[in-house]
Amino acid sequence: MGEVITGWTSPDRAYALPVAVAVPLLVCGAVLLLRSRPAARNAASVTGGLLLVGVVASLWPVADEGTRFELWTWLPGLSLTFALEPLGLLFASVAAVLWPLTTVYASGFLRAAREPAHARFFAWFALTIASAMWIALSGNLITLLVGYEVMTLATWPLVAHHGGAAARRGARTYVLVLLATSIGLLLPAMVWTWVLAGSTDFRPGGLLAGTAGTGVLTLLFALYLFGVGKAALMPVHRWLPAAMVAPAPVSALLHAVAVVKAGVFTVLKVAVYVFGLDTLRDTGAAAPMSWVAAFTLLAAAVVAIRADNLKRRLAYSTVSQLAYIVLAATVATGVAVEGAALHLVTHAVAKITLFLCAGAIAVTTGRTRVSELDGLGHAMPWTFAAFLTASVSIIGLPPTGGTWSKWLMLLGTAEADQIMPLVVLLAGSLLAVAYLMPVAVRGFLRPPAAPLTHGEAAPVLTVPLVLTALGCVALFFGAQALIDPLAGTLEVP
Template identity: 85%
Template sequence: MFTGWTSPDQATALPVAVALPLLACGAVLLLRDRPVARDVASVVCGLALAGTVFSLWPAAERGPRFELWTWLPGLSLEFVLEPLGLLFASVAAVLWPVTTVYTAGYLRAAREPAHARFFAYFALTIASAMWIALSGNLITLLIGYEVMTLVTWPLVAHSGNGAARRGARTYALVLLVTSLGLLLPAIVWTWVLAGTTDFRLGGLLGGEAGSGVLTLLFALYMFGIGKAALMPVHRWLPAAMVAPAPVSALLHAVAVVKAGVFTVLKVAVYVFGLDTLRDSGAARPVTWVAAFTLIAAAVVAVRSDNLKRRLAYSTVSQLAYIVLAVTLADEVATEGAALHMVTHAVAKITLFLCAGAIAVTAGKTLVSELDGLGRTMPWTFAAFLVASVSIIGLPPTGGTWSKWLMLLGTAEADQVVPLTVLLLGSLLAVAYLMPIAVRAFLRPPDGPLPHGEAAPVMAVPLVLTALGCVALFFGAQALIDPLAGTLELP
C-alpha cells in the first residue's frame, strides 16, 4: 500500500520521475506502427523527465521522501532525494532524449529490426535507472538493479544473430550471478548487523562490526556490484559490445555502468561511511584490485584494433578510477569520483555515438581502417577528439576537474602507489584514444574514402554531447557544491 510522503510539493516528483519512462514505453507500444509519432513520443517523455529532474535540484538538501510500502521494520520500498542520486538521475535524464534522437537515425541507417521493441526496452532501462537513483535503501536499490539487468538483456541480444545471443548470455549470467550470489548476501548481512537497510549519512555500520567483518563485507559489495566491472567480473561488458551502438552508449554512459559506480558510491558513503572505511582499513584490498583493473584494462584497450572493443575496455579502466578513488575514503577523492560519474558519461556516450556513426556511414569498425576518414567526417571525428580529451582529463573539458579532484584527494591521503596508477592510467588513455583522431585527420587514406558526413539525425546529437564535455569544464562547480554536506563527516 502507499503510505504517504513528506514535503508533498517535491516528494511527488520522485515517483513521477520513474513513471515518465514507463509512460514512454506504453506510448511506444501503442504507436508501434507510426514510427514518427513513436519517436516523437519518446523524445517528449525524455524532455519531460529532464525537466522533472532539474526541478528537484533546489530540494536536494531537504531530502524529500516518498514511501511506497513497508512490510517489516527496517525493510521498505521508498524513494529519497539526495545529491548523489540527483547526479545520477540528471545524467540519465539529460542523455536519454539525445540518445533517442540518435537511435532513431541509427536504427534506420543500420536497418536494424524491431524498432518499437528497442525503444520500449530503452524506456524501461531509463525507468530502472530513475528507480536506482532515487532509492532510499538497499532493498529498493536492489530491485531496480536487477530489473535493469533484465530489461537491458533483450537490447544486447537485439540483432538476433548468434554473436548477439552469446554476448547476451554472458551479460545476463555475470550480472545475475554477482548480484544474487554476492550483493544480496551483503545486503542481508548489513540488515542483520544494523537492523535496517536505509541509507544514512555517515553510514550504518560504524561500531557494528570489527575490521575483518567490514573488510569481507565491503569486498562482497564491490564484487557483487558487477555493473562496476571490476576484474574479474568485467567480462559482461566487452561481451555486450555485439549490441548496436546505441545500446553500447546506453550501457556505458546513460544507465548500466553508471548504475554500478553509483551503487559503489552509495554503499561507501551511506552504508559504510567514509570515516568507518578509513578507520577500519576495510577498503584496502579492493584498492589494489581497482588499481590492477585500471591498468590492465587500459593495456587491453591500447592493443585492441576493434574500435568498440577499445572503447569497452576504456570504460572498464575509467570505472576503476571511480572505485579506486572511493576506496581511499577521502572526501576530495570521493567528490572527484562522483563528478567523474558525470564527466565520463558525457564523454563516453559521445565516443560510442561516433563509433556508431562511423560504422553505418563509412562501414568502418577497426581503428586501422580510419586513416584519412576525418576529411569526410570532420564533425564526427572532431566530437571524438573532444570526448577523448575529456576522458584523458585535459582542459577545456569536464574530465579535467574530476581527474584533478581524484588526484588531489589521493595526494592528500598520502597514497603514492594509487596516485601513480591514476597518472599512468591517463597516459594510457592518451595511447588508446589519441591515435584514432591522429589517424583520421593526419594520415593519408589507403584508398578512396566513403563520401559524406553522418546523417544530421546522428551527427547533431554527438556534437551536442561533445559540447557537453566542454560545458562541464565551466559548470563542474555547480555539480560539486551539493555534495559537500553529503561527504563531510557528520
C-alpha cells in the same frame, strides 16, 4: 502504501520522486501503442525524455532537504522507499539529460543500419531509463536491488537486439554474469548489513559505523564491490566486452546513460551511506579492494591499447575509467569521492560521445577497426572532432570536464597520503592517451589508403554527438555547480 515522509519539504515535492520513475514507464507504454507509427513513436520518446529532464531539474532546489516517499513496508527496516539526496540526483540527471539525445540518435541509426523491431527497442530503452531513475532515487538497499535487477533484465533484450548466434551468446554472458554477481554476492552482503545494522536505509555517516571489526567490514566491502558486477571490476568485467555485439545506441546506453553508471553509483552509495567514509578510512576496510581497482584500471587500459576493433577498445576504456571511480571510493576522503561523483558525469558525457561517433563511422562507412580509419577525419570532420574532444575529456585535459574530476581524485589521494592510488591514477591517464588519441591522429593526420567515397554522417546522427561533445567542454566551466551540492553529503576530513 504511498505514505509520504517529507522532512522539511512539501508532499508535492515528494510525489515528484515516483513521477520521475513513472514518466519513462509511460513512454514505454506509448511506444508499444504507437508501434506502427514511427514518427509518433519517436516523438513520444523524445517528448517523454524532455519531460523527465524537467521533473529531475525541479528537484535540485530541494536536493538536500530529506524528501522521502514510501511505497511499501512489509517488515520493520525493510521497505520500498524513494529518497532524495544530491548524489542520487546527480545520477538521475545524467540519465535524464542523455536519454532524449540518445533517442534521436538511435532513431537515425536503426533506420540507417536497417535494424529490426524499432518499437521493441525503444520500449526496452524506456524501461531501462525507468530502472535508472528507480536506482538513483532509492532510499535503501532493498529498493536499489529491485531497480538493479530490473535494469539487468530490461537491457538483456537490447544486447541481443541484432539476433543471430553472436548476439545471443553475448547477451547470455551479459545476463548470467550480472545476475550471478548480484544474487550470489550483492544480496548476501545486503542481508549481512541488515543483520548487523537492523536496517537497510541509507544513512549519512554510514549504517555500519561501530557495528563490526575490521575483518568483517573488509569482507563485507569486498562482497559489495564484486557483487556490483555493473561496476566491472576484474574478474567480473567480462559481461561488458561481451555486450559489444549490441547496436551502437545500446553500447551508449550501457556505457554512459544507465548500466555501468548504475554500477559505480551503487559503489559510491555503499561507500558513503552504508559504510561511511570515516569508517572505511579509519578501519582500512577498503584497502584490499583498492588493489583490485588499481589492477583493473591498468590492465583494462593495456587491453584497450592492443584492441583494433573500435568498440572493443572503447569497452575496455570504460572498464578502466570505471575503476577510477571505484579506486577513489576506496581512498575514502571527501575530496576523492567528490571527484568520483563528478567523474560519473564527465565520463558519461565523454563516453556517450565516443560510442555515438563509433556508430556513426560504422553505419556510414562500414569501418569498425581503428586500423581502417586513416584519413576519415577529412570526410567526417564533425564526427572526428567530437571524438577528439571526448578523448581529451577522458584523458583529463582542459578545456573539458574530465580535467576537474581527475584533478579532484588526484587531490584526494594526495591529501590522504596514498601513493599507490596517486601513481595509478596518473598512469591511467597516460595510458588513455595511448588508446584514444590514435583514432583522431589516424583520422586527421594520416592519408587515406584509398579514395574516400563517404561524407559526413547524416544530421540525425551528427547533431547528437556534436551536442554531447560540446557538453564535455561545458562541464569544464560548470563543474563547480555539480560539486557544490555534494558538500553537505560527504564527510570532508
